Amino acid sequence: MENIVGKRIREERERLGMSQEELALAVGLGNRSQVNKVESGARKVDSLELRRFSEALEVPMDAFFDEARGEVLALARGGGGRDHMTDWGLELLSDMEFAEREVTRHGW
């Protein structure tokens, strides 16, 4: 499987303007080389670690598996810094997908 999670962690970290060192500290991963390994796909993360990444980077956990979201964010970065309205919209799009999928799946 492609290194989507690592790539997405890097995208979200860069959007926050956070260094690998700072992220390592925030998630309790020891030092920046561990974060570097996660981002490059050389080290896998377990679910507890992913949760800590999610809290430190202020995004829901499923956002790490959503490659399209990464592409959208990469474009939003043009404006500089984290964009609250874009984040809000991405969450809504994600909920819209969920609601449509579940209603269709159950035939409601």
Place this chain on the structure above:
Amino acid sequence: MDGEPRLTPPPWRQGEDAALALRHRLRLSDGPVNVWEVIRRVGVALALEDFGDEGGDGRYLNKDGRALIIINTANRVSRQRFTAAHELGHHEMHRHTQRNLVIRDDDVLARTNDPLEKAANAFAGTFLAPAAGITERLGDKRNKEVSAEDVASLMGDFGLSYEATVNQLKSAKLINEPNRLRLLEAGKGNVEWMLSEAGIDEAKLFPAKHPLPSDYVDRVVTLWKHRHISDIRFAEMMRLSTADAEAYRERHGITQPELPEYDRAAAQKLLKELS
């Protein structure tokens, strides 16, 4: 044709053409339009939320073919409508430029050299107030004969902001640049007064009815009714506090069907059959 230079129309022309093409496609007259309704008709989800005075005007998002326009309700209604038409312009003209796209519009009225923004602004002006429509309403007045009160009256007709209306008069070639500047100056600090004099309540001009897409809201309600999502998740998905979500359900008479009483004997019988 090979070797021949391609003539690309300037951004403002692209915007105007796209706006008129959409009006034609939707069989709209040259008069005022309900832009919120149009956004829904072209299949774009629309969400309105208060992001505060510094929160920016709006966003256009397109993710995996699903388009969403977000409007900051902290701004005046006329500005919200202009932003909505501007984002609609991005959808009509720019959605095919990339598979996943977000356009961040913090200030749609700021001067810009970005051709995408210029085209979207020309689209918004023409779509909300086409030259033919404002010419008809303005009558024979041109240039210095056009007063700030005329602009206020057109604001009431088309629901555009004062500044956007003046700019649209210039685009429609009804006023020249010196008169555009004169009218902008005349409007400074007077817009509220002129609107009240003309009996125009801006907030009542084509207000958006739903803060979230109605088909989405229907689905969230369905999921909650089937106990597929909790009260807390319902509130989250509706972008409301849990108390407001409860009040919303009460106001709209949304209830969950009673669960059948627990039948111990039937359950034991079923268990026995299964084992």
